Amino acid sequence: DTGVSQDPRHKITKRGQNVTFRCDPISEHNRLYWYRQTLGQGPEFLTYFQNEAQLEKSRLLSDRFSAERPKGSFSTLEIQRTEQGDSAMYLCASSASGTTEAFFGQGTRLTVV
Amino acid sequence: KQEVTQIPAALSVPEGENLVLNCSFTDSAIYNLQWFRQDPGKGLTSLLLIQSSQREQTSGRLNASLDKSSGRSTLYIAASQPGDSATYLCAPLGSGYALNFGKGTSLLVTP
Numbered sequence: 751d752t753g754v755s756q757d758p759r760h761k762i763t764k765r766g767q768n769v770t771f772r773c774d775p776i777s778e779h780n781r782l783y784w785y786r787q788t789l790g791q792g793p794e795f796l797t798y799f800q801n802e803a804q805l806e807k808s809r810l811l812s813d814r815f816s817a818e819r820p821k822g823s824f825s826t827l828e829i830q831r832t833e834q835g836d837s838a839m840y841l842c843a844s845s846a847s848g849t850t851e852a853f854f855g856q857g858t859r860l861t862v863v
Numbered sequence: 864k865q866e867v868t869q870i871p872a873a874l875s876v877p878e879g880e881n882l883v884l885n886c887s888f889t890d891s892a893i894y895n896l897q898w899f900r901q902d903p904g905k906g907l908t909s910l911l912l913i914q915s916s917q918r919e920q921t922s923g924r925l926n927a928s929l930d931k932s933s934g935r936s937t938l939y940i941a942a943s944q945p946g947d948s949a950t951y952l953c954a955p956l957g958s959g960y961a962l963n964f965g966k967g968t969s970l971l972v973t974p
Contacts, residue, residue: 754906783960792867792952792964793907806960841906850895850956854907 754855756842762861763832770828771858775844782825783852784817785841786810793841799825832862865890865957867965875971882940884968886953891934893955897962898927898938901950910951911938943972 755774763769775782780801785793796815798806801822811817814832819825829836839859843852866889876882886896895914899907911927913920913936919928926939936953950969954962 756906781960783962785962790966792954792966793962794964795961798960808961843907851897851909851912852962853909854899856906859904 754842754844754853756840756855756858758858759856760859760861762863765832765834765862767832768828768830769832769860770826771840771842771860773825773827773842773855775824775842776846776853778846779844779853780822780847781845782819783843783845784825784827785843785854787839787841787857788837796827829860832860834862836860837862865955865963867953867955867963869951869953869965869968871968872966873969873971875973876943878943878945878972878974880943880972882943882970884938884940884951884970886936886938886965888934888936888953888955888963890955890957891931893931893957896927896929896936896953896955898925898936899952899954901952901967903950907952940970943970945972945974948972 757772782799784796787793799819814830817827839857841857843854845852868887870885897912898910911920913929924941929936950967952967954964
């Protein structure tokens, strides 16, 4: 068990481009979360999956953002038509059924230029 | 909406000191509270999880207490070391699925 894995670790993109991030949770963790963190702030919740079902989405998740977890294992977060305000650290976390203790990955640092 | 405040925002201490980091939250109807550590540019490392029915939780040199009714949690770090330098974040979990984070306390322990 290597913990929560995120790919890529860093992404630089031009404004207007689409980007996709991947998260591999701890194996057998059926709960998966995405958060966004900007400099000097705590992480902010984006969305939550239980198995393949997306059960909660924050109002922060605009129409340009979409997240999937097709087989209840890994998850992807896509941002379409990126804006400079999307520059942030995108964090993925997972937890096991029966517990709410969340374990985080190392994050994907997105820079939109 | 749950509001989380962490005091102090930053702290610099010499090695060996015992530390107190404070966390307050506005909605006391929480399920549990988790403390995390974050190194610069890295993800979050879970330190301690306190259930709402618990008063405190200990792990090594760390001790976290929870007073749910007053909306407060405290993280004690005993005999601080330079390797403890990081940002410490508290996050209560309410009725939904989202952890609510404060801005954190940035700790620097000097040799």
